[in-house]
Amino acid sequence: MxxxxxxxxxxxxxxxxxxxxxxxxxxxxxxxxxxxxxxxxxxxxxxxxxxxxxxxxxxxxxxxxxxxxxxxxxxxxxxxxxxxxxxxxxxxxxxxxxxxxxxxxxxxxxxxxxxxxxxxxxxxxxxxxxxxxxxxxxxxxxxxxxxxxxxxxxxxxxxxxxxxxxxxxxxxxxxxxxxxxxxxxxxxxxLAAARDYRQDRLAGTDTYFTPNGPEAREAIEAVWQRLSDGREEPLELRVQGRTLALPRFSNGVARARFYDLCGRMLGPADYLKLAETVRVLILEDVPQLSRQNFNEAKRFVTLIDALYEARTRLIMSAAAAPEYLYVEGVGAFEFDRTASRLREMQSEGWGS
Incomplete structure (x- = not known):
């Protein structure tokens, strides 16, 4: 038995x-x-x-x-x-x-x-x-x-x-x-538990890692292991007849690279579906944004807006701090709001 x-x-x-x-x-x-x-x-x-x-x-x-x-x-x-x-x-x-x-x-x-x-x-x-x-x-x-x-x-x-x-x-x-x-x-x-154990696992942990590189990858991997307990599976979301593929998913936590989500022809509906499905998003390798990758930058702004409105927890590695991610080109001024949201989303208790 x-x-x-x-x-x-x-x-x-x-x-x-x-x-x-x-x-x-x-x-x-x-x-x-x-x-x-x-x-x-x-x-x-x-x-x-x-x-x-x-x-x-x-x-x-x-x-x-x-x-x-x-x-x-x-x-x-x-x-x-x-x-x-x-x-x-x-x-x-x-x-x-x-x-x-x-x-x-x-x-x-x-x-x-x-x-x-x-x-x-x-x-x-x-x-x-x-x-x-x-x-x-x-x-x-x-x-x-x-x-x-x-x-x-x-x-x-x-x-x-x-x-x-x-x-x-x-x-x-x-x-x-x-x-x-x-x-x-x-x-x-x-289940009316008073504690949020997922937040506890992240308590005192950095959630924004910069610059991109081996140290950031190692830190992200450690957070992923803590949240996923080493188990993962791919997840596919259907959005208006399309499929949004999340390569790594475990217990409400998704892990993806910048180009998985912002380098493809995705739009607000995709990001809304993502934000309402996952509780934590680990987003890796966000590059420096400028007029050279303007379309990817626009999608990134839309993604952050969707995550922010859904109060989805964000863990991220990026080329620079939020205020220095997008400093020149069309849209740089408007990016101030995104930078502010990224800062707020790093605060203790965000997403609870």
Missing amino acids: SETLPALYERRVAEGTLDADPAQRETLPEFERIREELAKPRKGGLFRKAPPPPKGLYLWGGVGRGKSMLMDLFVETLEVPARRVHFHAFMQEIQSGVHAERQKGTEDPIRPVARKVSDAVRVLAFDEMQITDIADAMIVGRLFEQLVAAGCVVVTTSNRVPDDLYKDGLNRQLFLPFIDHIKDTMVVKE
Whole structure:
């Protein structure tokens, strides 16, 4: 028998790798309930249907409260096939699968896609469920119904209560049955931890490194390891029919180079999608800006505006301090506002 989740949590606290938190401890029984149920043998048979899966868990709360860490521990204790994946990455796969089924002329393209998932795992553990895409909104309800009907347990984290999912979205009335489905098939629980552990990890850490070079790269790598715990995956975001690729992503933290985001033909919609999806952006190798790279500079200003308005945490390496990044050429005067925002975004507690 595998270690129980409360036992694993307390062992990590005793080892000093976790700080004990009352609100986190309060959520452990919900995870453990699911683990215990899944550890029991399934008693279905030729003429007897297997019992329905235990209710899943929808764990919501503020950024950095430990939701992803608890999910990691939960998956570690499971003895059944499970998949841990960021919600956006999962829905990207589902959309691709549904598109392929439509190309084949499948009458109900969601069904075979859901079956492929449910045949492979008994637990789907999602990070950061949020619905911002009309295509996701139209698919996710039927997809989850079929997954649960096939015996899958869904456990997810989110920064918002179910009733706020897809808020003000197009045709939201068609999405409302999915919110009811969440409440019927999952226990909804708030993680009301007082501390922001992600901010704690950055406390006392520089978030702006200059000049570009080996020292800045080494410092950025150290921050990335601290925030990602060494785990990463690519993430693709759909924006108005295009794909915005983030090469390195982990637990709400994205890492990209300047030319990944500002050297391509991206616009405000791309940066807004990025800002609402990630909680921390690590942006590397921002060069000196001038009339020679005016288009890239304009995109950089738009990116910083989107991150600022969304209060996304920014960690950055650049050729110069904010005030000296763009000192000559058209737009240099207007860049003063961007420099000011970059300074503000370095302040203690930004993004909390």
